Amino acid sequence: FNEGxxxxxxxxxxxxxxxxIAVAKNRSTDAISGVIDHSGYAGIFAQRQEYYxxxxxxxxxxxxxxxxxxxxxxxxxxxQYSQNNTNGSKVFMNGELIENHTGSGVQLNNSxxxxxxGRTWQNYNSRLFTGDIAEVMxxxxxxxxxxxxxxxxxxxxxxxxxxxxxxxxxxxADATDFAPTDPNVLTDLTVDWTPNYMTDEVEAILTTASLKxxxxxSHSNSVIKDGSNNVSKWMDLSGNGNDLSGGVxxxx
Numbered sequence: 001f002n003e004g005x006x007x008x009x010x011x012x013x014x015x016x017x018x019x020x021i022a023v024a025k026n027r028s029t030d031a032i033s034g035v036i037d038h039s040g041y042a043g044i045f046a047q048r049q050e051y052y053x054x055x056x057x058x059x060x061x062x063x064x065x066x067x068x069x070x071x072x073x074x075x076x077x078x079x080q081y082s083q084n085n086t087n088g089s090k091v092f093m094n095g096e097l098i099e100n101h102t103g104s105g106v107q108l109n110n111s112x113x114x115x116x117x118g119r120t121w122q123n124y125n126s127r128l129f130t131g132d133i134a135e136v137m138x139x140x141x142x143x144x145x146x147x148x149x150x151x152x153x154x155x156x157x158x159x160x161x162x163x164x165x166x167x168x169x170x171x172x173a174d175a176t177d178f179a180p181t182d183p184n185v186l187t188d189l190t191v192d193w194t195p196n197y198m199t200d201e202v203e204a205i206l207t208t209a210s211l212k213x214x215x216x217x218s219h220s221n222s223v224i225k226d227g228s229n230n231v232s233k234w235m236d237l238s239g240n241g242n243d244l245s246g247g248v249x250x251x252x
Contacts, residue, residue, distance in 0.1 A: 004118075005034065005115050007116075009112050010111075012140075013110045013111065014140050017141050019078065020136075021076070021137040021151065023133070023134040023161075025075070026052075026071065026072060027130045028049065029048055033127060033128060034116075035129055036138065039121045040110050040111030041055050041059065045129075046131075049069070053065070053066040054081070063101075064086035065101040067093045075164075076156065077092070078148060078152070079091045080092075080142050084108040085105040086108070094161070095152050095167050114138070117129045134159055149183075153167040162175040162180075163175045167180050167181055168182055213236055217234075233245045
């Protein structure tokens with residue numbers, strides 16, 4: 001998007017609980033640059049490259065949920081409204097809850113008309129998004145945590161963002177999370193490259209892109225056992241996701 005936008009019409013009016021999802025890279029320079037929004041002032045817009053904001057009639061950083069930044073790198077933004085108001089709205093950036101707005105908020109109106117890449121209602125023709133938008137979703141509901149996590153994980157895998165997205169919000173990026181959709185499982189498969197872990201020569205080999213498989217039983221989190229103490233899964237530390245499972249597991 002280079003300061004151009006698309007416009008369409010929903011088959012039914014959007015109102016009440018709403019969720020807006022975008023996979024985007026932002027290079028906008030306008031204070032209000034629409035990513036996905038409708039004419040009733042709901043959706044996501046970027047304030048330059050400072051932050052993404054959930055829209056509202058007069059929405060700004062002090063009366064609506066907003067992120068800490070809006071960079072020129074692929075980011076998954078999810079904005080959720082529980083009602084026709086920015087009070088109680090939530091905004092997630094790559095799975096992290098950035099803000100849950102508890103202020104007085106501003107009003108949303110019902111609407112059927114939406115834009116992608118702009119927020120030019122009422123002849124504000126400069127409010128155009130500059131950057132890249134890979135995917136957009138709008139759900140006329142305030143998604144549950146479980147629903148949001150599943151969508152995030154789907155998008156992080158689809159767009160190759162597992163290294164930067166933490167779908168379940170447990171502090172472990174999807175790429176190194178044994179259970180990326182379960183916030184109660186905190187197993188982190190990130191390799192500890194401490195000086196005493198291995199020699200510099202071996203480390204130089206194992207950190208190259210040519211490494212396709214690495215199974216290391218000494219990495220305590222990479223061997224998963226079932227209730228009978230049988231190995232049920234052996235996690236690949238190469239970062240390629242070539243995990244082993246199934247077959248007849250040995251006893252230890």
